[in-house]
Amino acid sequence: MENLSEIFDLECFFHLSPDWLCVAGFDGYFKKINPAVSKTLGYTESELFSKPIDSFVFVDDRSLTASKRESIKKNNPLYNFENRYVTKSGEIVWLSWISMPVQSQQLVFAIARNITDKKKLEEFSRASFIFNNKIEERIAPAQNGELTNGVKFNVFTDGRSLKPISELSIADQLWLYELETLVRKYIGKVDLSIVLLSSEMGLSERQLHRRIKNTTGVTPNNYIRRIRLHMSMEAINSGKYRTVSEISYIAGFETPAYFRKLFKEFYGRDVAEFLQ
Structure with a gap:
């Protein structure tokens, strides 16, 4: 041998x-x-x-x-x-x-x-509700994209909805994880812009805009707004904040009134209902 x-x-x-x-x-x-x-x-x-x-x-x-x-x-x-x-x-x-x-x-x-990529995907699935067809625990269970009271959720009044997560490749999911991590890092900046994000992601503004739109089906501003609104619900569920102004500030919205309007469009209920 x-x-x-x-x-x-x-x-x-x-x-x-x-x-x-x-x-x-x-x-x-x-x-x-x-x-x-x-x-x-x-x-x-x-x-x-x-x-x-x-x-x-x-x-x-x-x-x-x-x-x-x-x-x-x-x-x-x-x-x-x-x-x-x-x-x-x-x-x-x-x-x-x-x-x-x-x-x-x-x-x-x-x-x-x-196994870093595997852990990132697990974290994306666990921490981000952006693509989930369900609402957080403190909202009634949904049927076919509707709350039990018949109010639509996760679709803004402009009618823009996200692509199903099943249509996203692993590479796209990992890229969105990095993007969401970056948005959360700068969430305190009310004027968080595509310029800052494109610089951090190593892409031109046009490239970033196109990739977000092609990957998610919505514009960068729409997608960032969704992340902010999900963070507002996380803040509510934490029990640490008791006023609309506090939640609005934590999620990086310019004014409580604007935040309250967007929250109701997104979740179908007034934010004050969750602070009682």
Whole structure:
């Protein structure tokens, strides 16, 4: 039989794998990593070897990650453990780990898959009600796009409705997640403009306008308005705000009267009903 190394170059596999392939010591430092680790995190190998692994883990995940590491050192393999790392530029990366200890060498062999896009889609589905054909918990259940009292919801009086989410590709959903995250970041700017958004998204104003329109079926201003209105309902459901003015300010509307008008068009009921 031919030598395995002649059939398959394991070192080549190690360098070409898109997944993280890591060897870590029981001391908490990387001992060997493949290029995917540096490529994802933006650090050089020397930088990654010079600091404890924990220093690259998202701060909120360090305690749980440390407890899992101690379990591995007690000869307990780790399967499908998810945690977050932080890149050199400050971005969050989600990883799913499989780790096997080798106690005789005080080493851990690990494989990690980047699941950031999967987590973004989950977050988009969980946090954004923009494409859902349902209303939030504090509004009566709907039938065929209507509230139980027969009032339409999620369609403004201009008749513009969104494309069904089933028609959106994964790439489009991820792009809209990034857009919604950006809108929420600048929600306090009453004059939030397509100029600011296009600059942040790395597109021209015309390109951004066209992509939002083609992806959602509505204009950028209409889509941003929907995000603001959903944020207003989130603020109401939080129980922290008790007046129309407070909710209007949180959602970034110029005046309470204008906000109240749009809220009723969108949800079919006056915002004051939810503040009683």
